[in-house]
Amino acid sequence: MTRTPPTPPASSTTEITMGAALNQALRDAVAEDPDVVVYGEDVGPLGGVFRVTDGLSREFGADRVFDSPLAESGIIGTAIGMAMYGLRPVVEMQFDAFAYPAFEQLVSHLAKMRNRTRGTVAVPVVVRVPYGGGIGGVEHHSDSSEAYYTHTPGLRVVTPGTPADAYSMLREAIACDDPVVFLEPKRRYWSREAVELPVRTEPMARSVVRRPGDDVTLVAYGPMVETALEAAAAAAEEGRSVEVVDLRQLAPWDDSVVTASVRRTGRAVVVHEASVFGGYGAEVAARVSERCFHHLEAPVLRVGGLDVPYPPPKLEHLHLPGVDRILAAVDRLQWEAGWTSASDAPEVGA
Amino acid sequence: MTRTPPTPPASSTTEITMGAALNQALRDAVAEDPDVVVYGEDVGPLGGVFRVTDGLSREFGADRVFDSPLAESGIIGTAIGMAMYGLRPVVEMQFDAFAYPAFEQLVSHLAKMRNRTRGTVAVPVVVRVPYGGGIGGVEHHSDSSEAYYTHTPGLRVVTPGTPADAYSMLREAIACDDPVVFLEPKRRYWSREAVELPVRTEPMARSVVRRPGDDVTLVAYGPMVETALEAAAAAAEEGRSVEVVDLRQLAPWDDSVVTASVRRTGRAVVVHEASVFGGYGAEVAARVSERCFHHLEAPVLRVGGLDVPYPPPKLEHLHLPGVDRILAAVDRLQWEAGWTSASDAPEVGA
Amino acid sequence: MKHTDERNRPVPPLPSTEPVRLVDRHGLRVSHSFFTAPDHKRLAELHRAMVIGRRFNRQASTLARQGRLAVYPSSTGQEAAQVGGVLALSDQDWLFPTYRDSVALVAHGVDPVETLTLFRGDWHAGYDPHRHRCAPQCTPLATNASHAVGLTYAARRKGRDVAALAIMGDGATSEGDAHEAYNFAAVWNAPVVFLVQNNHWAISVPLRTQTAAPTLAHKAVGYGMRGYHVDGNDAAAVYAVVAHALAEARSGAGPAIVEALTYRVDPHTNSDAPQRYREDAEVAYWVDRDPLTRMEALLRREGVLGDEEETDRILAGYDAEAEKVATAVRERMAGEDELDPASLFSDVYADVPPLLREERQTLVDGLREA
Amino acid sequence: MKHTDERNRPVPPLPSTEPVRLVDRHGLRVSHSFFTAPDHKRLAELHRAMVIGRRFNRQASTLARQGRLAVYPSSTGQEAAQVGGVLALSDQDWLFPTYRDSVALVAHGVDPVETLTLFRGDWHAGYDPHRHRCAPQCTPLATNASHAVGLTYAARRKGRDVAALAIMGDGATSEGDAHEAYNFAAVWNAPVVFLVQNNHWAISVPLRTQTAAPTLAHKAVGYGMRGYHVDGNDAAAVYAVVAHALAEARSGAGPAIVEALTYRVDPHTNSDAPQRYREDAEVAYWVDRDPLTRMEALLRREGVLGDEEETDRILAGYDAEAEKVATAVRERMAGEDELDPASLFSDVYADVPPLLREERQTLVDGLREA
Numbered sequence A, B: 001m002t003r004t005p006p007t008p009p010a011s012s013t014t015e016i017t018m019g020a021a022l023n024q025a026l027r028d029a030v031a032e033d034p035d036v037v038v039y040g041e042d043v044g045p046l047g048g049v050f051r052v053t054d055g056l057s058r059e060f061g062a063d064r065v066f067d068s069p070l071a072e073s074g075i076i077g078t079a080i081g082m083a084m085y086g087l088r089p090v091v092e093m094q095f096d097a098f099a100y101p102a103f104e105q106l107v108s109h110l111a112k113m114r115n116r117t118r119g120t121v122a123v124p125v126v127v128r129v130p131y132g133g134g135i136g137g138v139e140h141h142s143d144s145s146e147a148y149y150t151h152t153p154g155l156r157v158v159t160p161g162t163p164a165d166a167y168s169m170l171r172e173a174i175a176c177d178d179p180v181v182f183l184e185p186k187r188r189y190w191s192r193e194a195v196e197l198p199v200r201t202e203p204m205a206r207s208v209v210r211r212p213g214d215d216v217t218l219v220a221y222g223p224m225v226e227t228a229l230e231a232a233a234a235a236a237e238e239g240r241s242v243e244v245v246d247l248r249q250l251a252p253w254d255d256s257v258v259t260a261s262v263r264r265t266g267r268a269v270v271v272h273e274a275s276v277f278g279g280y281g282a283e284v285a286a287r288v289s290e291r292c293f294h295h296l297e298a299p300v301l302r303v304g305g306l307d308v309p310y311p312p313p314k315l316e317h318l319h320l321p322g323v324d325r326i327l328a329a330v331d332r333l334q335w336e337a338g339w340t341s342a343s344d345a346p347e348v349g350a
Numbered sequence C, D: 001m002k003h004t005d006e007r008n009r010p011v012p013p014l015p016s017t018e019p020v021r022l023v024d025r026h027g028l029r030v031s032h033s034f035f036t037a038p039d040h041k042r043l044a045e046l047h048r049a050m051v052i053g054r055r056f057n058r059q060a061s062t063l064a065r066q067g068r069l070a071v072y073p074s075s076t077g078q079e080a081a082q083v084g085g086v087l088a089l090s091d092q093d094w095l096f097p098t099y100r101d102s103v104a105l106v107a108h109g110v111d112p113v114e115t116l117t118l119f120r121g122d123w124h125a126g127y128d129p130h131r132h133r134c135a136p137q138c139t140p141l142a143t144n145a146s147h148a149v150g151l152t153y154a155a156r157r158k159g160r161d162v163a164a165l166a167i168m169g170d171g172a173t174s175e176g177d178a179h180e181a182y183n184f185a186a187v188w189n190a191p192v193v194f195l196v197q198n199n200h201w202a203i204s205v206p207l208r209t210q211t212a213a214p215t216l217a218h219k220a221v222g223y224g225m226r227g228y229h230v231d232g233n234d235a236a237a238v239y240a241v242v243a244h245a246l247a248e249a250r251s252g253a254g255p256a257i258v259e260a261l262t263y264r265v266d267p268h269t270n271s272d273a274p275q276r277y278r279e280d281a282e283v284a285y286w287v288d289r290d291p292l293t294r295m296e297a298l299l300r301r302e303g304v305l306g307d308e309e310e311t312d313r314i315l316a317g318y319d320a321e322a323e324k325v326a327t328a329v330r331e332r333m334a335g336e337d338e339l340d341p342a343s344l345f346s347d348v349y350a351d352v353p354p355l356l357r358e359e360r361q362t363l364v365d366g367l368r369e370a
């Protein structure tokens, strides 16, 4: 449904940040499809509090990129109405906890409109949500809310882990006829990659192996992809071959890449920032445990946030999974014989 | 913190419905503690759309039990304020999808107030939420939203499966200093049990074995407890001994009863109405798979709703897990040797 | 240089606390300083649609009592508000109804049976929203209002002259979503008329528990919108006010709230128990102000439809039409629609993802075995 | 017999579009038909609190620039609105502030260092809300407003005469939660004054994108509330209006919205880039209307603090006090507080459930190893 011919690619051979990749994706989408509009709180002249929409309102005018009243439910609700009449709104929730006021519109309308109308009304809305912590934000600025959305059939929930994916997946999300909750790992806005834009990576529905390995599968997404890769590199030094899978599209999830990997490695650790209890990792662990049962050498472990409200900045390092905790979990994967059930240890904070 | 002496028990030796048990629990709580107030939409003269508050406003006056404006976020928000000044509000969300407008107040305030204030401000609010399907309700009237709440640290999430528990757990919830999301399995409002009120069952934080068995553990809660018991009875006729555990408090979850059971039986099926993907069952399955790893004879299976928006009344029977689907899952628990990974079958809708 | 504290926003005219009324309960015309009743042809159309609507409400309520609908929220007594609002729409305009607005849907041209699909439990929305320029009936209160704002915004961007009528109840005005939609509409100058059917009850909750506002139309002031307070049992008045508000909105004067003062004569739905919360006398008071009675009296007194004989004939024709609608509904509701279980999975996403393909297979296999 | 359509709700008086002003920007008194400025003692107190507030804002902004606070949302330019509102509270009343309202907190008696705990990142709320009758600083916009309504409701049930001041910004009035809180307050006749600090910007979003209302005070009309529109840089006017609204609310006349027209002179927070969205001239316009300058001019002109010498002495005393506050903040911020990792788990629930005990153990063990 991208109806106009692509504009000449804005080429860039230097390193680019994830924020800049997202910005370019929006710029290209707005330029190519007159039905794309970008709006939300502070996305106009300010360019968003993370500058992801920097320069867009100047370039395309307030007709295409604009600030709206400060009301998240109204933002999602109006976006639904726009989509019903053929626009492709890309809206921003400033921080993920500030998407909660829109929860009813997201769950009861955005997710269900196509289904309720037997497919006659599509609502191709992209909801950009900067999510996760690690930026020293005060309370309510660092939630990881993916589990709320991934349990909601009808929403496509995706999250990029690299600048190239950020560009490609955002373009794909905007072109997609489903509503997409596009989770942007805010602490990675400044992560860099050498990539020439426009770039088209694997379709977002597919998980990808970011680093091949033989001994254990690390399953990560969004902000944790980088951390998982660091952990894999550190493990390699200790002689352990760690495969890292980047999930990319969390829902609906195609588990084939992960299950194939785990059937090969026999071990898996799932990593995310969100609190472990009831987190997205539970789905991954449950599904992998079931589908790879006879291949597992050890229980699937989860490494994630503590089961407490997101801590204040000075304590967030204790909450967020880092390389150490991932490696500790890998170490617990029963590499030696002699494991007994008595040693059942909690998997959190490991 | 129940400060007044108990009123003479309203005794009843006949069978009582879950709805009546809840009603009596509210009546006794309001009678005993002057700080308890009950409010929400239609809970006054009408007695709630399910009649759970029947007669209360007449008996105690509009001072204690009353209708409020139609605004769920306002209801939770005012309840938080009341609790900050020493009341114990018990509020009703008319149907669970209608709690979504209050999501921000629930997640960003109710769940976190104690934590934000280092324990100086407790908010003992009980949020009654009739949840689940099976009553032929049109769209938005049959959601199972427990996964949204159980992934939110700070909320205590409980759900009774029997009339006795409904009474006891609601009393305990109201007396509890934590905010409690009290999920009422609406299709079970009319389920009966012979019980004399007031009754005090096990503390709500503990899961209980509803039916002992040796071969497999069925993990259920709320509306599915009854269904799981029916399935266990049917399995018994086929010579299979099924243990049924009723979780009761879903968060924070004490997994000791379930893990002890599964370590003994070696097999487990988790049952709930909510969509399987990212549902609460994922947490149970992931945790049990991890903690009982070396005791498992078969993968932990999940039986739950389809991963689609809740279907219209005429199709809801296809969505909701019934005895057949539970038994089919039990049958898939690799009772014979010769299972191979190639037979990995999807666990949903089994 | 203009600065931030120099405001140039006008205070919108205050709605009068006296509702706009053009026809009184005896069918006598009431003169109004601004609004005039529509012409004879329109009056006849309004009446016809109300007669059909009333009969439809009765038929659907019967079906609900018989268990052939899962539920039915009747709008008996509110026909003028619904019909008056909907007939004021132009061809290209959109309607955003609630669960209460079956009569509005039928007047808008939706197949009566399709308006009942939701309540029968066959599917969520029974009609194609695009074909009828009509959003699905909305249950989560007030959430349809911002959809209307967004839709008209999109239409304007595409150069189409589309206005919208978003309906909500008195209770729904308490929801945050009503506020946000009003505000977006006003800031965006969206051509949306918010028709608030104030039927005095939100299930069992009376208006006084809902608001302390002078009228619900006064809510418009805080958004810089125009608000109109109208006798909702006077179809002529509702029509005139909504048509005016739509014309203004379309011309760029911005959105408006129209509060139509009416009454829900029937229970909230068939499973409600109104005797628990309201008195018969109150219902009687309103039945006495019935929208159909008064319109028929006007038509007869003024010979709008012709002489007495002609009038009788035409009115009998309306009744017959209404009866036909009822019969058709009854008959087409008699059988059971074939519902394909596999269809559960078709429209969750634009395509059917692997997870759902697996589930569909399992379900279909399971059903085949059984 | 009364029926449902007979409304007896009065239309509340409309706020004037001219803000209430008692002292102009040159420090000259302006006469008002209704409101009078507080007495000399109060004027002095207001000024003193503003001087301390201004210095505090400056100090905190410096700390933020130095990276010793994670973030600081300065309220320079808004001191009159905050101080005027808070000093109008009685001893038993509660304050419900936002992240913007550190100056209000300090004026309310909260330890300045404790108001900064949130921004320093040590913990979420730095003070005991019960001790100070002051809710935690609220970040999710407009969500504190309904808390205020509930709290006063509870206090009334317990027979205590407690009113509340709930503060929010102009942007926050667009949120559904503002609407719901206003409405609950009006229906419950709650003694709450909603102080809207209209500083003309919500981060980068100007007021005109936020609302089309004549003034934000006009929002009150739709709830049947009183609304007041006041010069928010005139501490005397803010004090007089809020005190009046609180007294009325306390006496049973219901809640009110007070819109204080002011300006955020500093960036939204230290990480904002206001040059992207507003002009220096606009800032200059408002600096010219500074709340402290005008109050000092008044105090001097009228000899409120005594003769010139005495005035100089007292004003120098205020400055010295402010300097002491700043120094104390600086010094107490210099070290690092000992933060106990185990405390992460203590106040999630009333007790520490098994799951959290396990996690705590793992965390503590892990830290010991490291």
Ligand SMILES: Cc1ncc(C[n+]2csc(CCOP(=O)(O)OP(=O)(O)O)c2C)c(N)n1
Binding pocket: B041, B070, B094, B098, B101, C100, C139, C140, C141, C168, C169, C170, C171, C172, C173, C199, C201, C202, C203, C264, C268
């Ligand atoms: C967000 C939300 N909360 C609660 C409900 C349950 N509910 C359905 S209708 C209704 C009353 C609505 O009253 P009103 O808006 O006056 O419309 P009416 O039914 O009178 O037409 C309620 C509370 C709902 N549908 N949506």
Ligand SMILES: Cc1ncc(C[n+]2csc(CCOP(=O)(O)OP(=O)(O)O)c2C)c(N)n1
Binding pocket: A041, A070, A094, A098, A101, D100, D139, D140, D141, D168, D169, D170, D171, D172, D173, D197, D199, D201, D202, D203, D264, D268
């Ligand atoms: C629900 C919610 N949405 C978005 C935000 C992000 N945010 C923080 S402050 C702010 C602007 C608020 O403006 P206003 O209410 O005018 O207060 P001011 O900052 O000007 O004092 C925004 C959008 C938030 N805190 N809460």
Ligand SMILES: [Mg+2]
Binding pocket: C169, C170, C171, C197, C198, C199, C200, C201, C202, C203
């Ligand atoms: Mg109503």
Ligand SMILES: [Mg+2]
Binding pocket: D169, D170, D171, D197, D198, D199, D200, D201, D202, D203
């Ligand atoms: Mg502001």
